[in-house]
Amino acid sequence: MSTMTELRLTRGESKHSQDMQVDKKLPGKVLGLCSTRYGLALIVHFCNLSLVAQNIIMYITMVAMVNSTDHQSLLNSSTEWLPVDSLGGGNKTPKSLPAGGIGSGGQFALWEKWGPPHERSRLCSIALSGMILGSFTATLLGGFISQALGWPFTFYIFGGIGCVFCFFWFVLVYDDPVSHPWISTSEKEYIMSSLDQQVSSSKQSLPIKAILKSLPCWSLCFCCFSHQWLLNILIVYTPTYIGSVYNVNIRDNGVLSAFPFIGSWITGILGGYLADFLLTKNFRLITVRKIATVLGNLPASAFIMALPYVNSNYITTITFLTISCGLSQLCQAGVYINALDIAPRYSSFLAGVSREFSQIAAILVPIITGFLLSQDPEFGWKYTFFLMFAINLLGLIFYIIFGEADIQDWAKERKLTYL
Template identity: 65%
Template sequence: MTELSPTAGKNSQDIQGDEKLSPRKAPSICSTRYGIAFIVHLCNFIIMAQNIIMNITMVAMVNNTSHQPSFNDSTEGLPVDSFGDPNNSPKSLPARGLGYGGQFAIWERWSPPHERSRLCGIAVSGLLLGTCIAILLGGIISQTLGWPSVFYIFGGFGCICFLLWCVLVYDDPVTHPWINITEKEYIISSLAQQVNSTKQPLPIKAMVRSLPLWSMCVCCFSHQWLINIIIIYAPTYISSVFNIDIKNSGFLSALPFIIAWVICLLGSYLADFLLTKNFRLVTVRKIATVLGNVPSSTFLLVLPFVASNYIIAVSLLTLSCGLGLLCQPGVYINALDIAPRHSSFLMGASRAFAQISAVLAPTVSGFLLSQDPEFGWRNVFSLSFVINTLGLIFYLIFGKAEVQDWAKERKLTHL
């Protein structure tokens, strides 16, 4: 069954954040679309929490054979200092949630353009909250209740999330049995010119030649390089300079992700607020991307110059990690703007391209540190600043937010 919208017969070229069409808005409180965003938030929460918990309990299980595990021992299950694990990928957390490209297929058909940032932000922020809770409580639960209890608690919560997903999440508003009719008409009319039920093949050649698409991929790569350095090497730097091993502090381990969770939500709402003030969609995307790149890379750059103050150094590190999430309503959801029909594939492809930095950044940084022990740290942070800035400039020049020609519906013609 297909439902006609009020704009179904109109031209399909200008449905963007600054578009002229303004379908009657449905309330957001107790709405189906925000309920789905919350369910995705919970699912992302448990996915990341279970990843972190696996590390913690592995250490607790080993320690259990010889002595009672302590909280510090448990949190040491997060290798690579305090903020990340290269094997379990909290180090790439800001993009990890975004790397689950499959979930963005939901927002192709559930997110009105003026609410896209906040709906995606609510969903993705679950990854950050999951990291916080797992780091803060995983060791305590293992110590007080025993390590099997961690699996029971988080596993049981995962089963609840699975049931909620199966019962309450549907492909689109048309097939949802309990959605309010006003909300259904609002969502369908908002997306009528962007998404069509007709399945079309990927225009691979056109995508390869698309500068807006490449600008998105390059910017994601450069930003992930920065995040990898912040998560992996900045805590090691602080430990080496101040002789303080902060990985044994559960609170300091979780603090960057607490800040990032708050910033992700606030930044997403700010992006949609700017759209209501007649900012162009492309302007909002680029503002969010700048705010998520420039402060983080700048704080990291000045880190070696505040070696005399431990509090300032830790604060800069925490803010660098947290402010990076302002990119979420920017470049990281740009695929929903330029190619809503193919956004799931583009999200996955851009995240896969960005994760190349997870291999290159540690390799290059390790080489720089081994070659120049005196100025190695400064070189690592400076290189991250340069790479991040170049990727940002490339996106600012070539980034777009309107549906590209190759992503529009193509009608078959007979010659």
């Protein structure tokens, strides 16, 4: 009697392996900071630094490029002012800076195959923190280089730095541990075994309809949008606020507006280590992601909203700005890497979509803020900061309610099984 063969389509594992925190079946930890995976994180860190610095330098030197005979504009540009009247506009309004790829999809394709689940927070945070350091470097040095050597040298210097890091990228970065020629056998086995239940070489079509119906995906997009609104206020309007309220010297303004980024850089890296530490203490993955996201949104936006009420104290204002800028980067260990949790197979796509969605904020912030400030110079800053807080809070609430960290059903590997 012949047996009957039935073809059935089954889903992959029903529970996210990360939600079990540190898998006890994984081999013992191999080298940490001196390992290949941390070396890749450092390379991505400096590549992000170069990328963001070159983007910001473009805005810093734009006035000088349009009117190279106006030497004073070289100093003004160091504070990220972009006088629209010099470009044919009518009002002096600071333009929004590009986010430089915070949470960009391409990096997640790397960590999908290189980042053990219980180390992803710190690896991603190390890599993404290069963006904030790039903002600090360009904001601090761009104006000085333009004044001392001329605006073309800002492109020569930062472009040369980018070429150096690009060389390291091409030589040292590989798609996965298997293809890397210099990784140790123990580290290769460690990474591959930790990703055994998540990474697959099989190709599957992108489930567009399922993604569009997924509330966790929409929560990522809305939260990234609201946080990007906060970041644009911090990066673009911090020097504007300092200059307009305290009439600080333009040169000092450039230094002061760059200072809070140092705190952000440190906090961003430490936040990733803290998130992974909480995972080892039996915190659920979604709890860690939401804690990091709340701390990176609510206190940061609250400190900014409080600025008009402490404008009589210059030191307090700088302190609030520094704390806000530092706390905002905790989201790197929260919402910005959550795409790797809910859909590791499609994390690069989801991260790219959420980033592009967040760029809407980068377009709207200068338009709306410029309008508010032009209509009511006295209360314009209050309206600007209150609106930022409201948008930030709404995006955060949406993420707290609908955000998840389990692999979604549509993102699980489909296997053909014969019975």
